[in-house]
Amino acid sequence: MNCDEANVLMHALIDGELDAGHAREVEAHIGSCANCAARLREFQEFRNAMAPASLRHAAPASLRARIEGKLPRPLAAVASRRSVIKGFAFGATASALAASGVLVMVMRTDDERRVLGEVVSAHLRSLQAQHLTDVVSTDQHTVKPWFNGKLDVAPPVVELTAQGFTLLGGRLDYVDAKPVAAIVYRRRVHVINLFCAPAPGLARRSAAMETLHGFNVRRWSENGLNLWAVSDINADELTEFGEKFEAALRQ
Numbered sequence: 001m002n003c004d005e006a007n008v009l010m011h012a013l014i015d016g017e018l019d020a021g022h023a024r025e026v027e028a029h030i031g032s033c034a035n036c037a038a039r040l041r042e043f044q045e046f047r048n049a050m051a052p053a054s055l056r057h058a059a060p061a062s063l064r065a066r067i068e069g070k071l072p073r074p075l076a077a078v079a080s081r082r083s084v085i086k087g088f089a090f091g092a093t094a095s096a097l098a099a100s101g102v103l104v105m106v107m108r109t110d111d112e113r114r115v116l117g118e119v120v121s122a123h124l125r126s127l128q129a130q131h132l133t134d135v136v137s138t139d140q141h142t143v144k145p146w147f148n149g150k151l152d153v154a155p156p157v158v159e160l161t162a163q164g165f166t167l168l169g170g171r172l173d174y175v176d177a178k179p180v181a182a183i184v185y186r187r188r189v190h191v192i193n194l195f196c197a198p199a200p201g202l203a204r205r206s207a208a209m210e211t212l213h214g215f216n217v218r219r220w221s222e223n224g225l226n227l228w229a230v231s232d233i234n235a236d237e238l239t240e241f242g243e244k245f246e247a248a249l250r251q
Helices: 003-014 020-032 034-050 062-070 073-077 081-128 140-146 235-250
Strands: 166-175 178-187 190-198 205-212 215-222 225-231
Touching: 003 020, 003 034, 003 081, 020 034, 081 166, 081 178, 081 190, 081 205, 081 215, 081 225, 140 166, 166 190, 178 235, 190 235, 205 235, 215 235, 225 235
Parallel strands: none
Antiparallel strands: 166 178, 178 190, 190 225, 205 215, 215 225
């Protein structure tokens, strides 16, 4: 295992999500690589620092003057201590709500990055373990029914051979500790894993392209599904794959 591969799997190791075999491989690499060992310590220290984080946020001292400045002048002059205290309490509540809103946004972004890392890890595992497909077929009518009874929602499977993306088959995989469908395509000598996870009630979300550890990931949501297309092909070709896949679904 090299450093790039260890970095992909390191977060899963910290979260206890790796199987025993991959955990041993990562730990063995970290034991012999000072750079990766240092990176692992940084991740662990960051995680430990985040654990006791408090949501309390003290209102600034300038808030009183701002509140009094908003009051009509006679009322501001005779404002009671109770009204000022209420103003501070209101400001503190508003500040706390604002702080918690920012934290929710940060946590959501962090969660999306974590899931993105798991998707790339699943793609890498499928190549390393030579377990690319559970069902091998270029026929969508063979691949799609194979998932019946294995997932709550049947994944979309389309044939794109004429468009330059050959269907190889599919397999059952896991992302965010949940079973997902992985539909496998080939572009020349490159593998594309399309991960499909049920997301009931989720509105359609436009596609976004990201890069992680040398892999391009196109993610989007539609029809109650979260989808991630992962490959080492260039971003333009992966965008082309996603657009042709979406177009085929709408036919």
